[in-house]
Amino acid sequence: MAEILSLREAVARLVRDGDTVALEGFTHLIPSAAGHEIIRQGRRDLSLVRMTPDLIYDQLIGMGAVKHLRFSWGGNPGVGSLYRFRDAVEKGWPRPLAVQEHGHADMANAYVAGASGLPFAIMRGYVGSDLPHYNDQIRTVTCPFTGEKLAAVPAIRPDVTVIHAQKADRRGNVLLWGVLGVQKEAVLAAKRSIVTVEEIVDELEAWPNACVLPRWAVTAVALEPGGAFPSYAQGYYKRDSWLYQAWEEISREREPFLAWMRRHVMETDDFAGFRRVLDETRRSMAA
Amino acid sequence: MAEILSLREAVARLVRDGDTVALEGFTHLIPSAAGHEIIRQGRRDLSLVRMTPDLIYDQLIGMGAVKHLRFSWGGNPGVGSLYRFRDAVEKGWPRPLAVQEHGHADMANAYVAGASGLPFAIMRGYVGSDLPHYNDQIRTVTCPFTGEKLAAVPAIRPDVTVIHAQKADRRGNVLLWGVLGVQKEAVLAAKRSIVTVEEIVDELEAWPNACVLPRWAVTAVALEPGGAFPSYAQGYYKRDSWLYQAWEEISREREPFLAWMRRHVMETDDFAGFRRVLDETRRSMAA
Amino acid sequence: MTAPGYNASEIMTVAAARRLNDGAVCFVGIGLPSTAANLARLTHAPDVVLIYESGPIGAKPKALPLSIGDGELAETADTVVSTPEIFRYWLQGGRIDVGFFGAAQIDRFANINTTVIGDYARPKVRLPGAGGAPEIAAMAKEVLIILKHGRKAFVEKLDFVTSAGFLDGGDARERAGLPGRGPTAVITDLGILEPDPVTRELTLVS
């Protein structure tokens, strides 16, 4: 049954060192505030899962919080590389990063299997691709009716899934809409879940067949308006491309990255504090 | 690309003798008008698929149109038996009916597999049940990661799926809402599809993440207001329990059933005609 | 055992309703199970969560639904998902506390037949079939069964096992790997039966 908590308390209670953690959000509703809070609270040895690791995972990896990453596309969308991710894979800095690499279709199916209580998912995939040669978690099963060989991938079952959504009601029921990605599946696949939301309302006023996560399927809800910045929240704010562009410079080298993280994340109290300091940085750069 | 046709023309063009046909609609939006039109046009040797065969399948079976039925629950919901179905299974009248019997979870998964281009679906199911002993289309696969045994069932791939929906636009895009059952999956699993609708509008005005079947995923759309009677269409009309209750008497014996079908279906031109004659019958019974 | 002014169905419904704890997530079949679950919701268990196989999650009907997929269920639900999603994410996903359904025939280990009376290939009576019952019986954390007592309902050996209770009794259910605990009560018009903790044979408790 969902408890309404501060993000700080939700992360303190529900995200533990060594956990397998999925922060999901496909371009839309990326749970940035929660990612920062995990960094601020100094979690270590995390196994992260995410289809599209981007800025927030680059930050977690660069801060040394991550030992393992299961993913399918790791880049700064529309801009270029994730330098902290690359540094960890190419040079082992600040610690070696084990990668378990899949494709999008595979990850999406693996979340569905996790949400469905199945140990694995089947799909048509990887024929002619080298990926299965480098990932022994991509296997095959034979159709007992046609004899066809299909790819099989293990279900994703995170210890904790974290997503951002538009609304919750005061009892903890959650509503999201627009680009839904794999968020619902990721929450239902996990043992525990945290949902940050733009607002908490008396009534969700969901339309028919809306994507609602009932409160009894969610562990904690935290109010965190703007918590998906610099991604967007449909109906609330647009994507802010500036930070994606600026990330290229901020993240390219180790020391400037660490200095930026100290000033903007470690030395701020919360996401609102981060946004204030970031605005100062941005104004001083423009000046 | 969906063509907007009369129901008569859609059935004439798209439903053929010997076809595997799924008419779906889970309590809600049962495509009764289309079922009648298939009977009226005298289709034979059909292999029918439906999770919950009810009145409309009882009629098709009793009229001798069906050689095979794949299903998971065959009854008159809230009332009792389907006597024509029982007569075909128990006595082979008017012709023997081969049954391929599954459970709901299995059928739902099999439609998903069909819609997903997979030859089979996996599920946790049937442990301790006798069904797999009597249906060789329920098999097992072994998880290549955990060694667990799971049930495997073949995908449903109808030649034609027929559903009823609330709305289409003039280009043939379809919107349905409320209880969705397996309708979307059944359409996407089929080679051809017919969607009857309550109304055709200029703009669907679908809300975010609504259940929309784009026109290029549908073969034909036919305007058939009230076409789900005696089931209901959310936002249009309620379930009419009278015919479900009356079906008990109408269908119990062979000759009265045939007489009723002649008068109400074979000798009427269309579903509007059926409704008019049925109203006469109903008034005379009340008198 | 029939109290004056109440019929057998009403007594079964009240007895069944009392077994539902507040906040329990119930997967309910139509008919008496749905009536009982809604009675519980309107009395001692306002936060009971009702899930129907047609798709409604958290239905709060004001009028008792006549079918498993009534408009009233859809309109009052927290949301309505597809039937595949109900069976995959919600039932098979292990989220159901109580599975609640009726039965035509039951044996002393609470195995259920809703398929045929007589031989499968040449049945004396063709019953409706499995519906959602085999997987509800397997996956729900506990199962409640409602049926009317009688010679035909309680039999020594089922003609067909549609849905598993305790199979051959003892720890047969656990050994078969069924995830849920199985039937915890069979509610009839003559009383309530519960499985013996060891043999798992149904025993009259009230």
Next chain:
Amino acid sequence: MTAPGYNASEIMTVAAARRLNDGAVCFVGIGLPSTAANLARLTHAPDVVLIYESGPIGAKPKALPLSIGDGELAETADTVVSTPEIFRYWLQGGRIDVGFFGAAQIDRFANINTTVIGDYARPKVRLPGAGGAPEIAAMAKEVLIILKHGRKAFVEKLDFVTSAGFLDGGDARERAGLPGRGPTAVITDLGILEPDPVTRELTLVS
């Protein structure tokens, strides 16, 4: 080959847009593929259907999207489904006419590398990875690839095959059981390459 007043990206975009027939159902990657598909939609192919892996089906953006899941895509789409549904019902279901994406490295049989330069375990350059490309390349009825020409882009042997083109050429793709026809054109800033009908080797056609 660069016309005055147009840059290389613009020329590639126009060339790519011309390959899309009206009414085609296109699964589009972000960047130039999305720009080209929208250019086609706004000019000769108003009924082209754009599907993005994030979920929008039938997106009709007025402004060019910056990311694969922009709000503009969701708001203008016929509907938005979940990402699992996109990959399962719409791509794997065999409903995509044209898969349209970019590449980092390609070989003469139009196999693609978007994973690593160098050894997988100790890569010289770690590229973003597969994303949706392996299954788009496999399942779409045909595939269009856009990339900038250059020594690094066109190589004799890929360090890593992320997504299959024609594998070793000839009928290797069919023999492997890949459902789609494979790449029909590779659009670069220096010209358009098409596979030879027999050897399937990429050949400059314009």
